[in-house]
Amino acid sequence: MIHVEVGLGARAYPILIESGLLGKAGPIIAPFVRNDRLILVHDRNVAAHAATLTDALSGHLGRIHHVIVEPGEGTKSWDGLKALVDDLLDLEIERSECIVALGGGVIGDLVGFAASIVKRGCGVIQVPTTLLSQVDSSVGGKTAINVPQGKNLIGAFHQPRLVLIDPGVLATLPDRELRAGYAEVLKYALIGDPDFYEWLDINLDALLARDAGALEYAIAVSVRAKAAVVAQDEHETTGARALLNFGHTFGHALEAETGFSDRLLHGEAVAAGMALAMRFSVRRGICSPDDAAKVADHLNRANLPIGARANGLNATGEILAAHMAHDKKREGGRVPFLLSRGIGDAFLAKDVQLSEVAAFLDADTV
Numbered sequence: 001m002i003h004v005e006v007g008l009g010a011r012a013y014p015i016l017i018e019s020g021l022l023g024k025a026g027p028i029i030a031p032f033v034r035n036d037r038l039i040l041v042h043d044r045n046v047a048a049h050a051a052t053l054t055d056a057l058s059g060h061l062g063r064i065h066h067v068i069v070e071p072g073e074g075t076k077s078w079d080g081l082k083a084l085v086d087d088l089l090d091l092e093i094e095r096s097e098c099i100v101a102l103g104g105g106v107i108g109d110l111v112g113f114a115a116s117i118v119k120r121g122c123g124v125i126q127v128p129t130t131l132l133s134q135v136d137s138s139v140g141g142k143t144a145i146n147v148p149q150g151k152n153l154i155g156a157f158h159q160p161r162l163v164l165i166d167p168g169v170l171a172t173l174p175d176r177e178l179r180a181g182y183a184e185v186l187k188y189a190l191i192g193d194p195d196f197y198e199w200l201d202i203n204l205d206a207l208l209a210r211d212a213g214a215l216e217y218a219i220a221v222s223v224r225a226k227a228a229v230v231a232q233d234e235h236e237t238t239g240a241r242a243l244l245n246f247g248h249t250f251g252h253a254l255e256a257e258t259g260f261s262d263r264l265l266h267g268e269a270v271a272a273g274m275a276l277a278m279r280f281s282v283r284r285g286i287c288s289p290d291d292a293a294k295v296a297d298h299l300n301r302a303n304l305p306i307g308a309r310a311n312g313l314n315a316t317g318e319i320l321a322a323h324m325a326h327d328k329k330r331e332g333g334r335v336p337f338l339l340s341r342g343i344g345d346a347f348l349a350k351d352v353q354l355s356e357v358a359a360f361l362d363a364d365t366v
């Protein structure tokens, strides 16, 4: 079993990675059980994995309450949050209990946020079941819902107590979701790890074919990268964590344009956003056109979008820039942008004007 620690002092927690882990999770979760019960939140698409976990827990507690939510990005909303909070209060949850979030990033972000506000803070255990949630959202404590004004605008930092990653559950993940999640894997390479990029470029086909060894390696590298950044800059105050937002200012604007529907998945939006960030960096004369082209080719191979026309979207630069004005990194009226000096070398630029980004987007025909 791979064990990665998120070094946050008194709030440090382990991330455990092993294929088949869900079936062995009973004794690992047992120490977190209070009141002889667990509240397990998931959606119908992971019902089989919920059953595996339930079986593994039998004998370790009296009762499991299954709270079932609707799948899809629309659930990460005020309505989704209210429904979940009502369920938790109806179950008379106590602060000392740990809610188990079994699912993708939508479940993880929603349950994490609910856990942060119910009774002023209950525990949460993340059991991610998509590639995206295994490499990214389950780690680091960012929780949120979307609102009409923008992506993840209401939320809290609320670290989990434990993260259990079973790459075996990816066997049932739809292909589109696997590819979307891959965008966040590639992100770690693009922001700071050129060697990982080379490895990904060689092993892309194996990963997308769900080769177990390749997936486990990519998940472990990604999780280690994320854990290190989070330990360094938990609340995104020094700029280190902002690197994890590479491609996201563009991507979140595209997602907002869809009304946070599943027309464009988060990972697809991030893929398009990373390709845009590379080309914008080329336009600014800081990145070689060669590197931007390499990344676009790589994303094409993964069947991921590479521009603002992703999945038939057709918003003007001005409209997308208006979405970007809501970015949480905004400071003094200006939105900093993650740019790139080349593959593996991203940085936060504070001198970008939204009008410049809008003009770039109108000129970029991809």
Ligand SMILES: NC(=O)c1ccc[n+]([C@@H]2O[C@H](COP(=O)([O-])OP(=O)(O)OC[C@H]3O[C@@H](n4cnc5c(N)ncnc54)[C@H](O)[C@@H]3O)[C@@H](O)[C@H]2O)c1
Pocket: 043, 045, 046, 049, 071, 072, 073, 076, 103, 104, 105, 106, 107, 109, 129, 130, 131, 132, 133, 136, 137, 138, 139, 140, 141, 142, 143, 152, 169, 170, 171, 172, 173, 174, 177, 180, 181, 184, 265, 266, 267
């Ligand atoms: N908190 C963070 O740090 C962070 C990081 C990255 C992304 N996010 C958020 O994560 C969300 C996206 O998460 P996602 O890509 O996991 O999507 P998701 O949670 O919507 O899951 C994708 C789909 O796959 C289904 N599913 C999940 N696991 C499955 C499995 N093993 N087999 C079959 N079906 C399965 C789900 O029911 C859903 O329909 C976005 O809201 C994004 O903003 C958060």
Ligand SMILES: O=C(O)C(=O)C[C@@H](O)[C@H](O)[C@H](O)COP(=O)(O)O
Pocket: 136, 140, 142, 144, 151, 152, 184, 236, 241, 242, 244, 245, 248, 328
């Ligand atoms: O953990 C982080 O920090 C990230 O930025 C990870 C991103 O992949 C993720 O999509 C995150 O939710 C975006 O954060 P936000 O602060 O821009 O909402």
Ligand SMILES: [Zn+2]
Pocket: 136, 184, 248, 266, 270
């Ligand atoms: Zn993301």
